[in-house]
Amino acid sequence: xxxxxxxxxxxxxxxxxxxxxxxxxxxxxxxxxxxxxxxxxxxxxxxxxxxxxxxxxxxxxxxxxxxxxxxxxxxxxxxxxxxxxxxxxxxxxxxxxxxxxxxxxxxxxxxxxxxxxxxxxxxxxxxxxxxxxxxxxxxxxxxxxxxxxxxxxxxxxxxxxxxxxxxxxxxxxxxxxxxxxxxxxxxxxxxxxxxxxxxxxxxxxxxxxxxxxxxxxxxxxxxxxxxxxxxxxxxxxxxxxxxxxxxxxxxxxxxxxxxxxxxxxxxxxxxxxxxxxxxxxxxxxxxxxxxxxxxxxxxxxxxxxxxxxxxxxxxxxxxxxxxxxxxxxxxxxxxxxxxxxxxxxxxxxxxxx
Ligand SMILES: Nc1nc2c(ncn2[C@@H]2O[C@H](COP(=O)(O)OP(=O)(O)OP(=O)(O)O)[C@@H](O)[C@H]2O)c(=O)[nH]1
Ligand SMILES: [Mg+2]
Numbered sequence: 376x377x378x379x380x381x382x383x384x385x386x387x388x389x390x391x392x393x394x395x396x397x398x399x400x401x402x403x404x405x406x407x408x409x410x411x412x413x414x415x416x417x418x419x420x421x422x423x424x425x426x427x428x429x430x431x432x433x434x435x436x437x438x439x440x441x442x443x444x445x446x447x448x449x450x451x452x453x454x455x456x457x458x459x460x461x462x463x464x465x466x467x468x469x470x471x472x473x474x475x476x477x478x479x480x481x482x483x484x485x486x487x488x489x490x491x492x493x494x495x496x497x498x499x500x501x502x503x504x505x506x507x508x509x510x511x512x513x514x515x516x517x518x519x520x521x522x523x524x525x526x527x528x529x530x531x532x533x534x535x536x537x538x539x540x541x542x543x544x545x546x547x548x549x550x551x552x553x554x555x556x557x558x559x560x561x562x563x564x565x566x567x568x569x570x571x572x573x574x575x576x577x578x579x580x581x582x583x584x585x586x587x588x589x590x591x592x593x594x595x596x597x598x599x600x601x602x603x604x605x606x607x608x609x610x611x612x613x614x615x616x617x618x619x620x621x622x623x624x625x626x627x628x629x630x631x632x633x634x635x636x637x638x639x640x641x642x643x644x645x646x647x648x649x650x651x652x653x654x655x656x657x658x659x660x661x662x663x664x665x666x667x668x669x670x671x672x673x674x675x676x677x678x679x680x681x682x683x684x685x686x687x688x689x690x691x692x693x694x695x696x697x698x699x700x701x702x703x704x705x706x707x708x709x710x711x712x713x714x715x716x717x718x719x720x721x722x723x724x725x726x727x728x
Pocket of ligand 2: 414415416441442465467468
């Protein structure tokens with residue numbers, strides 16, 4: 376059992392492997408969404424709660440200013456000798472309604488707010504791919520984004536066109552978990568209604584959010600995840616006194632909304648899910664689906680017959696007879712990649728002899 380001040384990642388089954396224990400593991404979380412929805416506040420809430428064992432040393436309250444660039448913060452956490460390197464990537468929120476309208480009017484299309492985010496995710500895949508085919512393959516640092524929290528405006532009565540477009544641009548690239556921002560501004564029935572509406576819109580628009588695969592063993596956990604989605608979030612960088620205890624929360628005339636109270640919002644549920652129950656699954660899905668797609672695309676782009684390959688792909692898509700050609704090209708690419716890796720390994724061995 377873990378006590379409240381521990382994250383519980385030391386008990387993850389995959390850590391039974393001695394190597395993982397020694398080396399530790401890496402996890403990167405990204406926050407995206409409209410400006411002013413509390414992304415930076417949540418990042419701070421994540422880093423400042425007793426989550427990281429610093430409950431006896433609460434930091435001074437700081438005013439959070441608007442985020443203007445993509446900003447990654449990394450913390451090393453150790454629990455029972457197991458190391459976790461957690462990185463949280465904060466991104467600038469996209470514009471307010473006025474700016475977006477102007478943008479649509481000027482360009483006849485929605486602003487391309489997602490490009491820096493997409494570039495960031497791709498850059499990390501690119502870096503991993505380079506390292507993977509390099510000589511120092513054993514010590515690769517994994518900076519890939521394993522999970523993206525997508526913030527939804529609580530007063531929007533559902534998804535905005537920009538949310539839909541943004542998520543569509545991202546869902547094949549990274550695991551998306553939608554969250555309702557500033558949940559303290561809604562009543563319980565309003566929140567319930569909004570949650571249902573958002574999930575319906577996500578389904579209607581063919582957006583694939585992360586729900587985990589789920590097998591018999593962890594069925595209950597996956598069910599809980601699906602039922603809680605989109606998670607309701609309250610963030611705060613203020614410590615308040617409630618019943619003699621110092622808690623992170625937001626003060627209202629009628630009382631305090633506590634970030635870490637399960638009856639007030641889903642913050643703790645989300646945190647447990649990310650760090651304890653679904654971290655490995657999020658990492659696996661990133662590796663097996665998102666990164667693998669990226670790698671294949673790169674192989675096709677990088678192959679000598681890229682242009683003829685593009686024609687082959689087009690022919691195959693349009694129902695032409697060359698589907699086997701595409702498969703053969705892919706096989707060849709894979710062989711080329713494996714050859715390159717073997718050569719790199721051989722070279723590394725020769726260097727160490
Ligand atoms: N009511 C309420 N207010 C919040 C919550 N989280 C943040 N805020 C407030 O919302 C304002 C904006 O918060 P930020 O964390 O800067 O928002 P952001 O999403 O990072 O904004 P950008 O950096 O512009 O993208 C601040 O005044 C916060 O105190 C919340 O859960 N509930
Ligand atoms: Mg911010």
